[in-house]
Amino acid sequence: MAPLKYLEQEYPILDSNFQNFCATHGIFSGPFPPSNFSRIYSPILTPSFTFLGVRFAPILLLFWRCSLFDCSELKDTRRKHMKFRALHKKTEDQEDLLLHDLHVLVAFAEQQSTSERLKQGITQVLSIIDGQHQPWLNGMELLEDAQLNKHVLSTGCEGIDLLLEGGLRMGQLTELVGASSSGKTQVCLLATSNVAKKHMGGVVYLDTGNSFSPQRVIDFIRQNSDPAIDQAKHRILQKVMNRILCHSVFDIFTMFDVLHQLEVNLRSQMQKGDCQVRLLIVDSISSLVTPILGGGGSQGHALMASAGFLLKKLAHEHNLVVLVTNHTVGGEGGISKPALGESWKSIPHVRLRLSHDQGSSIYNVSVFKHPSMVSGKAARFTIYD
Amino acid sequence: MEEVVASPREWIDRNESAKTMLARVLTARPLLLLPPLHRVPLRVGNVVELVGTSPSAKTHILIQAAVSCVLPKEWNGVHYGGLDRLVMFIDLDCRFDILRLSKMLKHRINGESNGSLKKIDQEHMDFDLWNNDTKKSPTYDEELYSLCMRRFLFIRCYDSFQFLATLKTLNYRIRKEQELHGISVHILMIDSIGAFHWIDRASTFMPLGATNRKTPSLQTVSETVVQEIRKLLLLHPMLVIATKATIFGDRYSMETKRNLGKLDTSNSRSMSSTSLQLPYREYMPSVWQTFVTHRVLVGASGLEFSL
Numbered sequence: 001m002a003p004l005k006y007l008e009q010e011y012p013i014l015d016s017n018f019q020n021f022c023a024t025h026g027i028f029s030g031p032f033p034p035s036n037f038s039r040i041y042s043p044i045l046t047p048s049f050t051f052l053g054v055r056f057a058p059i060l061l062l063f064w065r066c067s068l069f070d071c072s073e074l075k076d077t078r079r080k081h082m083k084f085r086a087l088h089k090k091t092e093d094q095e096d097l098l099l100h101d102l103h104v105l106v107a108f109a110e111q112q113s114t115s116e117r118l119k120q121g122i123t124q125v126l127s128i129i130d131g132q133h134q135p136w137l138n139g140m141e142l143l144e145d146a147q148l149n150k151h152v153l154s155t156g157c158e159g160i161d162l163l164l165e166g167g168l169r170m171g172q173l174t175e176l177v178g179a180s181s182s183g184k185t186q187v188c189l190l191a192t193s194n195v196a197k198k199h200m201g202g203v204v205y206l207d208t209g210n211s212f213s214p215q216r217v218i219d220f221i222r223q224n225s226d227p228a229i230d231q232a233k234h235r236i237l238q239k240v241m242n243r244i245l246c247h248s249v250f251d252i253f254t255m256f257d258v259l260h261q262l263e264v265n266l267r268s269q270m271q272k273g274d275c276q277v278r279l280l281i282v283d284s285i286s287s288l289v290t291p292i293l294g295g296g297g298s299q300g301h302a303l304m305a306s307a308g309f310l311l312k313k314l315a316h317e318h319n320l321v322v323l324v325t326n327h328t329v330g331g332e333g334g335i336s337k338p339a340l341g342e343s344w345k346s347i348p349h350v351r352l353r354l355s356h357d358q359g360s361s362i363y364n365v366s367v368f369k370h371p372s373m374v375s376g377k378a379a380r381f382t383i384y385d
Numbered sequence: 386m387e388e389v390v391a392s393p394r395e396w397i398d399r400n401e402s403a404k405t406m407l408a409r410v411l412t413a414r415p416l417l418l419l420p421p422l423h424r425v426p427l428r429v430g431n432v433v434e435l436v437g438t439s440p441s442a443k444t445h446i447l448i449q450a451a452v453s454c455v456l457p458k459e460w461n462g463v464h465y466g467g468l469d470r471l472v473m474f475i476d477l478d479c480r481f482d483i484l485r486l487s488k489m490l491k492h493r494i495n496g497e498s499n500g501s502l503k504k505i506d507q508e509h510m511d512f513d514l515w516n517n518d519t520k521k522s523p524t525y526d527e528e529l530y531s532l533c534m535r536r537f538l539f540i541r542c543y544d545s546f547q548f549l550a551t552l553k554t555l556n557y558r559i560r561k562e563q564e565l566h567g568i569s570v571h572i573l574m575i576d577s578i579g580a581f582h583w584i585d586r587a588s589t590f591m592p593l594g595a596t597n598r599k600t601p602s603l604q605t606v607s608e609t610v611v612q613e614i615r616k617l618l619l620l621h622p623m624l625v626i627a628t629k630a631t632i633f634g635d636r637y638s639m640e641t642k643r644n645l646g647k648l649d650t651s652n653s654r655s656m657s658s659t660s661l662q663l664p665y666r667e668y669m670p671s672v673w674q675t676f677v678t679h680r681v682l683v684g685a686s687g688l689e690f691s692l
Contacts, residue, residue, distance in 0.1 A: 099601060134540055139537035297587075302584045345439035
């Protein structure tokens with residue numbers, strides 16, 4: 001987070017006179033906000049705004065802070081949380097210019113002797129603010145982006161593909177809700193194998209409950225392919241499995257770290273042509289979020305909302321399919337409802353409900369919520385062992 | 386001396402009667418009847434809040450209103466009945482699907498043009514005319530369609546700072562777009578004004594340094610948002626429609642559905658009356674609540690559409 005004096009290097013109009021004038025009105029820092037995430041606690045981040053000259057200062061500062069502690073060593077989540085909060089208080093993280101009324105500031109500037117220069121400074125700051133938000137697009141540009149980039153990836157499971165009119169859409173966050181052993185992990189593994197094999201895309205699998213099974217993925221890959229020479233098949237299999245990256249995450253902070261690292265990788269485009277990441281799976285997000293919800297504070301809900309925004313941002317900007325799983329809890333009248341509460345409901349794009357007939361390999365999937373489909377539509381599919 | 390005496394008299398003399406004032410206001414700011422909300426008489430300068438639980442049709446209402454706004458009143462002889470204006474959409478929920486807007490616009494255009502073609506066919510009974518029209522229709526639909534799609538301006542914000550930055554530069558952006566298109570912006574839509582509520586609430590800061598520094602918290606962010614929109618409405622009179630999802634679960638599950646069937650619209654000022662059983666808890670700060678002029682409760686009734 002850069003105080004106004006860092007901006008002086010890049011924009012000489014924001015000189016010390018301007019900074020003193022702003023200081024008299026309570027404005028100390030310039031428009032360089034970090035992401036949502038670090039407003040609650042500050043992990044290692046790269047600011048997402050490209051003013052190259054000034055960017056280095058914040059990055060160096062953040063990297064220095066990174067070396068102070070190592071996330072993986074802190075076992076206790078609460079201790080981690082408190083340490084993050086302590087770090088965060090040290091940073092001057094305040095968006096003074098965004099919270100102040102700039103017209104009032106201009107009126108004050110006119111009373112000063114150097115009013116012209118001050119007003120130019122304010123105009124300069126306004127143009128910096130204009131670069132801080134996403135660009136405005138019109139409907140045609142959005143449509144082109146959706147048609148060119150946001151394709152549909154099939155899951156490998158005909159029932160779900162039929163229900164979703166093709167499969168999972170890129171740029172959308174899809175949630176699978178179901179009781180335990182209703183087939184959520186099976187669907188995730190099936191989608192993993194299908195994307196890695198047919199669509200030749202990279203898969204990032206965040207596993208919270210040690211449920212990722214490479215053997216099962218190999219079974220799915222072998223199911224749909226013709227019997228061929230073993231040698232060639234082994235090489236193909238190796239290639240396909242190399243596209244799948246599995247991380248074990250056991251708390252939400254580790255998940256944020258992994259996702260931010262993924263964001264940095266995707267942005268710096270370190271992808272080889274073959275394994276462009278296409279699918280991101282978090283199995284299951286409810287086991288990461290449920291321990292921090294409740295307790296009266298709003299930190300848990302804020303972290304959940306931040307996680308949702310980060311996943312949606314990754315999905316939209318890097319054209320990924322994001323798949324998360326959620327479990328169910330008991331609701332009113334004994335009917336089970338999805339976990340994570342009311343605030344989570346408005347975060348995923350598509351919500352599907354899975355259930356499993358006891359003893360058979362037939363699964364039911366129904367639409368809970370979809371942007372362009374009525375809820376309640378259902379289908380059945382089979383997963384063979 | 387005479388000037389001093391004359392001016393107080395002028396000051397006391399009436400400017401216009403109530404009848405002329407009403408006529409002036411109704412022509413300068415006519416009532417907008419947008420199809421999904423056509424039972425609610427709205428005018429520019431009103432701030433409407435659509436409230437509902439998560440899977441209710443709030444964004445659908447916004448899309449339908451946007452389609453009605455961008456369509457022209459008449460195009461190539463076909464009457465569309467639109468407002469012929471720009472729409473600005475700020476997506477805070479990051480869930481907007483452009484394909485839905487596109488489908489609805491196409492459906493509306495084709496519906497209207499097909500209706501008019503059938504009329505021409507009946508009137509003229511001219512086979513050649515019918516052929517020509519069907520050949521022409523894909524091209525003139527496309528032109529109208531791309532014109533309307535370009536009138537829909539969209540931005541997405543991933544946190545409150547981006548939202549504030551957008552609002553601060555919105556004045557300049559509106560002027561630029563008005564020059565580009567030649568028509569004014571009529572509706573500002575905000576999808577899910579409560580999207581950053583939890584994040585803003587959790588980020589309370591200790592004030593460092595001077596005490597006259599504004600710390601970003603839920604209160605200051607909401608105040609700045611309301612202030613910016615108010616200033617914007619003074620310069621560019623528009624209708625503001627914001628959706629809001631209910632965050633706290635409703636505890637009156639069965640009564641909710643029955644009540645939503647009866648409730649149409651209600652003014653935010655009458656919220657304190659105990660006769661209105663609100664099925665949700667209000668979580669937006671009071672500065673926003675007082676800014677809203679119309680509140681519309683939206684919910685699925687299951688049997689019939691109720692707004």
